[in-house]
Amino acid sequence: MGYPLRVLVTNDPPHCFVDKDELPGSPNRYKGSIVTMLKIFADQLNATFQANPFREFRRYSTADCVQMVSDDEIDACGSIFIRTYTYATSQPVRLNRVVIMxxxxxxIEKFYYFFRPFDLYVWIGTGIIVVYIAVMGSLLHRWHFKEWNVGQYLLLAVQTLLNRELSLPQSSSGSKFMLLLLLFAIGFILSNLYVALLSMMLTTKLxxxxxxxxxxxxxxxxxxxxxxxxxxxxxxxxxxxxxxxxxxxxxxxxxxxxxxxxxxxxxxxxxxxxxxxxxxxxxxxxxxxxxxxxxxxxYTWAVQVIKQNWVLEKHYNDHVQRFFETGLQNKLVDDVHELAVKAGFLHFFPTQTQTIEPLRLEDIVMAAMVLGGGHALAVICFLVELFA
Known part of the structure; x- marks a missing residue:
């Protein structure tokens, strides 16, 4: 038995965690990037790594760690802390990045799929097209029959976008051909493009x-x-x-x-x-x-809380400095992932496969809304015709 190196351990991955498959007295029971570095330090000095588990392996706070160090229950804590000047810490050598996950x-909810093929500018363009068809048709009608008929051509433009059967107004063959070409190119193609995009989106998760x-x-x-x-x-x-x-x-x-x-x-x-x-x-x-x-x-300085005037303080700071300079510190951080998987502390999510999934309620909500809306409009039209 060498000089005891008393370290506070708990489940605080990736710095420290407990492998419950190992026996309580086993040196491999406690793993993690900081715990492994402390174990290597103990081996180099021919000391004995002595794990002091925290209550029920809960994550301890900085105050808990500092209190146990002050009470001389432990020599160091097996987690990373933020450097301050209110308690003794190891020498800071590495900046710890604080990031957002x-x-x-x-x-995207399927209810919004109907609005996805077009953004605001395309909807504005579609409205301009309807107005353009109505104006051009009215001008042609005015040219041939000396009177305006804006409403008929406005309904005709909307009818084209809805893929309804066309019934062109009375006009000359040349004007009829130009109007038919205009309606087909702008209305029919545009509406079919929307339907094609919509059908593609309904069969694809976005x-x-x-x-x-x-x-x-x-x-x-x-x-x-x-x-x-x-x-x-x-x-x-x-x-x-x-x-x-x-x-x-x-x-x-x-x-x-x-x-x-x-x-x-x-x-x-x-x-x-x-x-x-x-x-x-x-x-x-x-x-x-x-x-x-x-x-x-x-950014924060990554340090460990240690005992005030610890006899091994200088040796441990040199040890941390060497780990940082040689890149071993980064290797410990990378290796801890596989160690956690082997210990059963970390589990891979099941690989997603291309399988046929049964229909869920949310898959038929959109169709039910459209069907219900259609029946509601039909009832309203029936009542209007009945009492008109």
Whole structure:
């Protein structure tokens, strides 16, 4: 037995987590990027890594860690903290990026498919076409018959867009040919193009545009889930007002359930290595659920809380410096993903396959609305004719 290196451990991936398949006394029971670095440090000094589990393996706060260090129960904590000058920490050598994990693009409700083929400008163009047909037809009618007939040609333009049988007004053969060509090119082709696009969309699942920045997050009205222990870190790295207005404070259990399962209904903010850890679950998905935004929202110094005037403080700082300079620190962060999968702490989402899915209620809602609307209009027309 060498000099005991007492480390506070718990389930706080990717820095530290518990492999319950290993025996309680096994040195491989506790894994993680920070715990592994502390184990290697203990081996180099011929010391003994002594794990001190936190209560029920819950995630501990900075205050819990500092209190246990002050009470001389532990020498260091096996997680990453934000550097401040209120308690002793290891020497900072690496900036930790704070990033947002946002939805990759949620499915669009089928009710909105009818409006997707055309944006506002195309609808304006369609209206201009209807007016143009009505005006040109009225001018031709005025030229031949010396009177205006705007209403008839306006109905004719709408009739063309609805693919109804054409009944051209009385006019010369040349004018009739020009009018027929105009109606066919503008009305018939345009309406068939819309139907073709709509039918294609109804058989294909469409998704919203991926969120790329904070402005897209706000436009999509997506809230950022936050738990209590995240409030102070967010104030330390100076989050913007635009970011804070999207925060939604929830209980820790709910936050863990949503974030660990990559629920695309919300966004999440935390250190980059933690986000990469949970995003690893979607490695084999055909379409990802979440994505990490490229622009970080803040930076913090990544440090570990250690005992004041610790006898191994200088040796440990040199050890962390060497890990950073040689790139081993990044390798530990990458390796922890597979370690978590093997330990059963992290699970890949099932691979999506091309299979026939049974119809759900939401698949027939749109058709039912159209059918119900048609019957309602038919009843209204019948009542109008009956009592007219």
């Amino acid at each position: 946002a939805p990759f693009g949620n499915p 998704y919203q545009r991926p969120i790329e920045n904070l402005a897209d997050l706000k436009a999509a009205n997506v809230n950022i889930l936050l738990q209590t222990h995240n409030i102070r870190p967010n104030s330390v790295y100076g989050s913007s007002e635009e970011l804070r207005e999207r925060f939604l404070l929830v209980e820790e259990s709910q936050h863990l359930e949503k974030r660990n399962g990559l629920d695309p209904s919300y966004a999440y903010v935390d250190s980059e290595d933690r986000m990469d850890f949970y995003l690893y679950q979607q490695k084999f998905l055909r379409r990802r659920r979440m994505k990490k935004l490229s622009n970080p929202v803040g």
